Amino acid sequence: MKVASTKTHFDVETIRKDFPILSREVNGKPLVYFDNAATSQTPQQVIDAIVDYYTRYNANIHRGVHTLSQEATDAYEQARIKIQEHFNAAKAHEIILTSGTTHAINLVASGFASLLKKNDEVIVSALEHHSNIVPWQMLCEKTGAKLKVIPMNNEGMLKMEEYEKLLSEKTKLVFVNHVSNALGTVNPVEEIIQKAHAVGAAVLLDGAQAAPHIKADVQKLDVDFYAVSAHKMCGPTGVGMLYGKEEWLKKLPPYQGGGEMIATVTFEKTTYADLPHKFEAGTPDICGGIAFGAALDYMNNIGFEKIAAYEHELLEYATQKLLEIDDLKIYGTSSDKTAVISFNIGEIHPYDIGTIIDKLGIAVRTGHHCAQPVMDFFKIPGTVRASFSFYNTKEEIDTFVEAVKKAKQMLS
Template sequence: MKVAAKRPHFDFDVESIRKDFPILSRKVNGYPLVYFDNAATSQTPQQVIDSIVDYYSRYNANIHRGVHSLSQEATDAYEQARIKIQKHFNAARSHEIIFTAGTTHAINLVANGFASLLQKGDEIIVSALEHHSNIVPWQMMCERTGALLKVIPMLENGTLDMQAFYNLLSDQTKLVFVNHVSNALGTVNPVEEIIEKTHEAGAAVLLDGAQAAPHIKADVQALDVDFYVASAHKMCGPTGVGVLYGKEEWLKKLPPYQGGGEMIETVSFEKTTYAGLPHKFEAGTPNICGGIAFGAAIDYMNSIGFEKIAAYEHELLEYATQKLLEIEDLRIYGLSEEKTAVISFNIGSIHPYDIGSIIDKLGIAVRTGHHCAQPVMDYYKIPGTVRASFSFYNTKEEIDVFVEAVKRAKNMLS
C-alpha cells in the first residue's frame, strides 16, 4: 500500500506533548487509554482547558454590548481569537471569519444562503466521499430551489474520478463542495485542481476542512477558495464552536441565516436593517468561551508546528499500516498516495462493531460504523469499517498495543 510522500524528519518529543493532555493518563476498563478516535474529536490540552477556566473565573460577560470592564475584556478576547483564526487560515480580513457552532452549522449557513441565489435548472456538484453534513443540507436546498445535485464518483482506491468531475462541470454549475480530507478514508483530495477548474467554469467552491484542519494548515488565499469550514473540537479545542471563512464578496451576497440580536443595525416594526460582516451571520449571544478557547487551541497547535505534526503523523500512519497488513484477511479501504493519519479496515466477514467492542474492553477507543459517510460504505458494499485515526500525541507503542488487541479480537471472532 502506498501512503503520502516522505516528509522531512523533525525531532518530536511526543512524551512531553502527552503531558499536556490530562485524559491520556487515565485508564479505561483497567487498561491505559489508547485514544484512536481523533477523526471524531481530538483531545484537549491543559492550555486550552486553562483558557476556559480563566474565562469563567475572571471575565465571564456578554460581548459587544456592554460598557463595563468585564464586557470589554470578554469582547477583546473573543475578537482576538477571531484574528488568531484569520491569521492561521491566512484570510485577508478578520470579518471574513464567521464563528459558528461547528462545521455542520457553517455548511448549513452557506446552503441556506445559496437557496436565495439558485433557481430551477442550476447545478451543484458534491463528491462521493462526503460526510453526511456536506450532503444533506444541499439535498434540502435542491428540494427548495429545483437545483440539480450531481456527484463526482469515487474510484476503488478511495480517490475521486477527476475526469468524471471535469465532465460534470458546465455553464449551469454554480457551486462545487468537497471535503479537503475524507473523514472515512483519510484521502486528501486534489483541492487546488478542483478550485481552479471550478473557477474556470464560473462557479464557487466550498471546502469542508473539518478533517484537514487538524493536519494541514490551509491557506485560503493561496487556495483561492470561496468558502472554507472547520470545527474547533477536531483541533484540540472545545465542542460547539467552529468557523466559516468566506470571501468578502460572497458573504455580502448571502442573506442572514438567523434573525435576532447582534446581527441587526436597526430594528423597527416597519423595517430592520442588518449589521455588517461578520455580525450579520452571528445572531444571538455566541459561544464566547468556545471562541476564546478555539483561539487558544490554534495557538497551541502552532506552537508545535503543523509541519512537524504532519511529519510525525505520517510516521504513525506508515507504521500502523505496515503492522495491520501483517494480519491475515485484513483489508484497508482508502489507498490514496495522499492521505492523513486515518486507517479504515475490516477483517474478513467479521462485523466492525464486534472488533470495536472487544478492543474497547482493552482500553482502546476506535470508531466503527459508516462514519457518517454511508455512500462510501455503499460503494464498497460493506456495513462499515473499523477506523483508527491518529494524532500527534499518539505513539508507536500505542499502535503496537492496538494491533495486538485487533489480533486478539480476530481470534475470538473467527
C-alpha cells in the same frame, strides 16, 4: 499499498503531558485514544483558557460598557484575528464564528436558497460526510436545482476526469471535503477549485478533517468558503468557523434573525449589521471562541509541519503492522492521505472488533462514519477506523495491533 520508511524527531512524551485525559485508564487498561477524527483531545493550556474565562471575566460581549464585557469582547475578537491569521484570510470580518462545520455548511446552503434557480446544478463528491450532502439535497428540493456527484475509484480517490465532465455553465456551486473523514484521502482541492472557477462556480471546502493536519491557506487556495470545527483540533466542542470571501458573504442573506445581527429595528423594517455580525445572531459561545484561539496557539507552537511529519510516520508504521494481519483489508489507499486507517477483517463485523478492543482500553470508531455512500460503494456495512494524532505513539499502535489480533482470534 506501498509504505515508505521515514523518521522524524518529535518529543511526543513531553506533548502527552499536556493532555490530562491520556493518563486515565479505561476498563483497567491505559487509554489508547485512536478516535481523533471524531474529536481530538484537549490540552491543559486550552482547559486553562476555559477556566480563566469563567473565573475572571465571564460577561456578554459587544454591547456592554462595563469592564468585564469589554475584556470578554477583546478576547473574543482577538480569537477571531488568530483564526484569520491561521487560515490566512484577507480580513477578520471574513471569519464567521459558528457552532461547528455543520452549522457553517448550513449557513451557506441557506443563503444560496435565494440565489439558485430551477435547473441550476450543484456538485458534491462521493467522499462526503453527511453534513456536506444533506444540506445540498435540501437546497435542491427548495430551489429545483440538480445535484451531481463526482464518483470515486477503488483507492478512495475522486475521478477527476469525471468531475471535468460534470462541470458546465449550469454549475453554480461545488462542495468537497478537503480530507475524507472515512478514508483519510486528501482531495486535489486546488485543481477542483480552479476548474470550478473556470465555469463561474463557487466552491465550499469542508475542512473539518484537514484542519488538524494541514494548515490551509484560503487565499492561496482561492476558495470561496472554508468550514472548520474547533473540536477536531484540540479545541472545545460547539464552536467552529466559516471563512467566506467578502464578496460572497455580502451576497448571502442572514442565516438567523435576532440580536447582534441587526443595525436598526422598527416594526416596519430591519437593516442588518455589517460583517461578520450579520451572520452571528444571539449570544455566541464566547468561551468556546476564546478557547478555539488558544487551541490554535497551542498547535502552532508545536508547528504544523512537525505535526504532519510525525503523524505520517505513525500512519506508515500502523499500516505496515496492520497489513501483517491475515484477511485485513484497508479501505482508502491513496498515496496522499492523513493519519486515518479504515479497515475490516474478513467477514467480521466492525462493531464486534470495536467492542472487544474497547475492553482493552482502546478507543476507535466503527460504522459508516456519517459517510454511508462511501460504504455503499465498497459494499460493506462500515469499517473500523483508527485515526491518529500528534500525541499518539508507536507503542500505542503496537498495543492496538495486538488487540486487533486478539479480537480476530475471538471472532473467527
